[in-house]
Amino acid sequence: MPGTIVTDEDRCKGCSLCVEFCPVNVLRLADRINAMGY
Numbered sequence: 001m002p003g004t005i006v007t008d009e010d011r012c013k014g015c016s017l018c019v020e021f022c023p024v025n026v027l028r029l030a031d032r033i034n035a036m037g038y
Helices: 017-021
Strands: none
Touching: none
16 A cells, blocks of 8 residues: 555544544554543
8 A cells, every 4th residue: 555644643633534434444543632632
C-alpha cells in the first residue's frame, strides 16, 4: 500500500471515522483523553 497515513492525536475529536474507514482495520481509539478533552 503506497504512502503513509499519520494521525495527529492533539487534533482528534474522537469521532472514530479513521477507525471505521481504515481499509486494513489496524486503528483503534485510545482510552486516554487528549489535550482538547476528547
